[in-house]
Amino acid sequence: MKDLLNFGEMLSVHARLAPNSLGTRDLDRSMTFGQWNDRACRLANALLGLGLAKGDRVAILAYNCVEWSEIFAATAKAGLVALPINFRLVGKEVEFIVNNAEAAAVIVQDELVGVVEEIRDALPVKADRFIHFGTRQCPAGYRDYEAFLSAGSARETNQHVALSDPWTLMYTSGTTGNPKGVVRSHRSAVLLSMVTEIELGLHRTDGALLVMPMCHANSLNFFGAFGYCGGVNSIYSRKSFDPEHAVKTLAEGGSTFTSLVPTHYIMMLGLPQATRAKYNFDAVTKLMISSAPARPETKREVMDMFPNSGLFELYGATETGWVTMLHPHEQFTKLGSVGRECVGAAPIKLLDEAGNEVPDGETGELYSCNAHTFDSYWRLPEKTAQAFRGDYCSVGDMARRDADGYIHLSDRKSNMIISGGENIYPSEVEALVGAHPLVKDVAVIGLPDDKWGESVHAVIVLHDGAALTEGELSAWSKERMAGFKRPRSYKFISEDEMPRNATGKVLHRELKKRFSD
Structure with a gap:
């Protein structure tokens, strides 16, 4: 068979x-x-x-x-x-x-x-x-x-x-x-495409405007879903996001769907009302907001801007694919939730450190089980084993379940920063910044940012007697890491001011609280 x-x-x-x-296109070729x-x-x-x-x-x-x-x-x-x-x-x-x-x-x-x-x-x-x-x-x-x-x-x-x-x-x-x-x-991709088509109610008459990078799982997954159902994949081939151009493309390009991070929506919502009024969004019937936490007021404004479109929100990861989905009819009753399990998935487990399921309302590590979960980490069997408990997979996110079964994310992967939809791990940035010969210690945290969700901030301890400016350290970082990972600001403190636990580990949450106030 x-x-x-x-x-x-x-x-x-x-x-x-x-x-x-028409099968696929970008802004120049179809x-x-x-x-x-x-x-x-x-x-x-x-x-x-x-x-x-x-x-x-x-x-x-x-x-x-x-x-x-x-x-x-x-x-x-x-x-x-x-x-x-x-x-x-x-x-x-x-x-x-x-x-x-x-x-x-x-x-x-x-x-x-x-x-x-x-x-x-x-x-x-x-x-x-x-x-x-x-x-x-x-x-x-x-x-x-x-x-x-x-x-x-x-x-x-x-x-x-x-x-x-x-x-x-x-x-x-x-x-x-x-x-x-x-x-x-391939099986994972096929099954995730089917789940996406069911959850969004896709048809061959639908078309996707793929704005997020094609090297990201988000665009690849939607690309697969629209490709399977015979819809049109329109790839937004601008090297940077121009909110008015994106609005114009969405209104006039024939696409019925797009998936954006909250930062994109915030930039579009920031356009003058006269500019937004020039465009008709009646053909846009489905919108997705994902990859970073979305504030309730942002979601309400998006729904006002696109009155003919249902707003979906999803939670997932490169490893797990889609885990939960919040549908348009649930936006006002469950605002702040990321929804419930996607079709075909086993019930989510929220586990404490001992591996026991926590009661509703309490926070635990989120484990999901579906047919489109990733196969393995490339040549990292120990890391792969650590990600699974039987058929259930975790990427380290913490969440709670309410009495109606809806999932609320309470924390993200340990210390992870999400800036403009990009996942940034402090340890990676710390290793690069810490390679500067005058830097004795560094802790990287995410601080709230109205546009990007979070911005990367580095807290620095210099070697005794060393002198280093923020500009010099910024130039050093520019040569060694991608722009979205680089700290946007630096704070120099003494070694005694760096908060640590009993084993000497830096307390990132304490730093985040200190510099967010």
């Missing part, structure tokens, strides 16, 4: 049934399902023709663009593993991921070639497996994406790809400082 179809196979079905229907499938087949065969074998990782470093649609479909068809890399990372961060994943090929957009060139000699990729795309001339030492793709066969590959095979390897920061690779199978 035939199993479920993976994304590459499903694209082939759409190309056969609706070859001339493709029908027929064209999309043709190009995905050519890219898949071209990659296999380079000698890549089933399971090999293909790193992608690019801004949002329609090429992501081709690459994700091509890797699915070829049995290769897509390795999306955050375009905000600096060279050393990219180097760690490519080397840790042992990537067999790199596909890079022209504006980001400099990042690759900085570290190229340290990468495990063979010299003939660097592929360049974009509007600029292909640099020496790279294959031209269009020429490479065109030379590939338009036939479907003869590669056997099982649903249990991995499709994506996405890196998420770990509490130890080094990013962890999250392995997700």
